[in-house]
Amino acid sequence: MIKTKANKTRTGGSEKVSFQAPRGMKDILPTEWPLWEKVFKIGKEVAEFYGFSRIETPILENTDLFIRGVGEATDIVEKEMYSLRTKGGDHFSLRPELTAPVVRSYIQNGMGRLPQPVRLYYMSPVFRHENPQAGRYRELHQFGLEVLGGESDPVYDAQVIIAAYRFFEELKLKNVIVQINSIGCRVCRPNYVRRLTDYYKNKKICKDCERRLKTNPLRLLDCKNEICQPLKAGAPSILNSLCVNCKAHFKGVLEYLDEVAIPYTLNPLLVRGLDYYSRTVFEVFPEGGDLAIAAGGRYDYLFEMLGGRPTPAVGMAAGIERAIEVGLAAGGLTVPKPRPRIFLVHVGDITKRKALVLIEDFRKSGIGVAESLGKDSLSAQLERAAKMEAPLALIFGQKEAFEDNIIIRDMTTGVQEAVPITMVVEEVKKRLKSA
RNA sequence: GUGUCCAUAGCUUAAUGGUAAAGCUCCGCCCUGUGGAGGCGGCUAUGAGGGUUCGAUUCCCUCUGGACACCCCA
Secondary structure: OOOOOOEEEEEOOEEEEEOOOOOOOOOOOOOOHHHHHHHHHHHHHHHHHOOOEEOOOOOEEEHHHHHHHOOOOOHHHHHOOOEEEOOOOOEEEEOOOOHHHHHHHHHHOOHHHOOOOEEEEEEEEEEOOOOOEOOEOOEEEEEEEEEEOOOOOHHHHHHHHHHHHHHHHHOOOOOOEEEEEEOOOOOOHHHHHHHHHHHHOOOOOOHHHHHHHHHOHHHHHHOOOHHHHHHHHHOOOHHHOOOHHHHHHHHHHHHHHHHOOOOEEEOOOOOOOOOOOEEEEEEEEOOOOOOOOEEEEEOOOHHHHOOOOOOOEEEEEEEHHHHHHHHHHHOOOOOOOOOOOEEEEEOOHHHHHHHHHHHHHHHHOOOOEEEOOOOOOHHHHHHHHHHOOOOEEEEEOHHHHHHOEEEEEEOOOOOEEEEEHHHHHHHHHHHHHHO
């Protein structure tokens, strides 16, 4: 028996079922879609301007990819993955993020032989099984940029941040804030972790932090528990522990950002939840908000973790739902108006048939035509035309068909004029232009 | 995973331990050839399951979904 979440009622002989979208997931309705298209368009333009090409990977990946890539001890892998086992016995998961899949694709498809670095972008759904709340969904869409290969050059870190910043600028989000930090590399991070662990040892910390001290000590830095707050001030700063190379790298990133006047604030307490980051990490916040709308960083070791050759890389992912919410709330982002279409009204069966032919003529001329051929009443059709704010209505009745005419009605003024049917496309074109 | 609040028609809201009401939307008619108005009419609801009760939409439990917060995160 398959467990189903449909609600069922048995009344008499018939069964009534009702379905709802899965928890934390929602429909993008026709009224919302133009907005999404706009956001997608902006993302595409920004990404392609900076030399990124689109990639789309499968929604399902081997669970192991995320365990190795994102990290076994992370919340994402520990408790937020939608995992399933196929009939063949494979363990798959709905992707909770796209960096690991993109790296997998790079390795699998031999992109290492392309000119380096390879720049890829995506705008795709990811899935996380956590409890929904403000700005948090179980299915969310991420706009992401990844620069893969080449050198571990700070200029790439900066470029990713610049592109992300421009994306939000184009979405009319004012005064977004980039918080940035460096969490070092294999050489310097272990030293820092040791110092940090020493510092916190024998100090009064919260339960979560006791666990973090063992599994992921860096996370002690962004603990929000009151008990731990006073300790943060005295904690050793990672920026003082960076090795010479990491220091130079971080300095480089900041200098490039200064060069193009991207505003940022240093946040030495910023660490990221995923295992694969090294050196640069950053998060982007809307003005006055504390929910990140984008985050990213450098991940020079991820390729090795996934069985590839050592390959430096840096990337970021923005939450599209959150960006849209913030943009709408700030008022800069608006729902685009649909392109106006003329409306074809028919009266009678013969004209109904001929109307289909006429529609094709307009299609060839690139003019959008709406109709409601299913309705036969003239009033009802005009009503519909008015409701959808068609600038012009074409009225095609028996009389007109007989005389090879058609009436063009200006819906705002109510002025009508009969024109020869052969001229109607041209006439409409003319009127739309002058309007 | 935990906690708090919530669930009446497509939408917004009303009411009651005893026949569920309205506005907007939608559909139809007035309107055998002229729209946004008006009039008339119609469709559609107590999220699902169980319990208490003569009787539950109302009280109780479970499930599902929603809002918010924690954890964590885009």
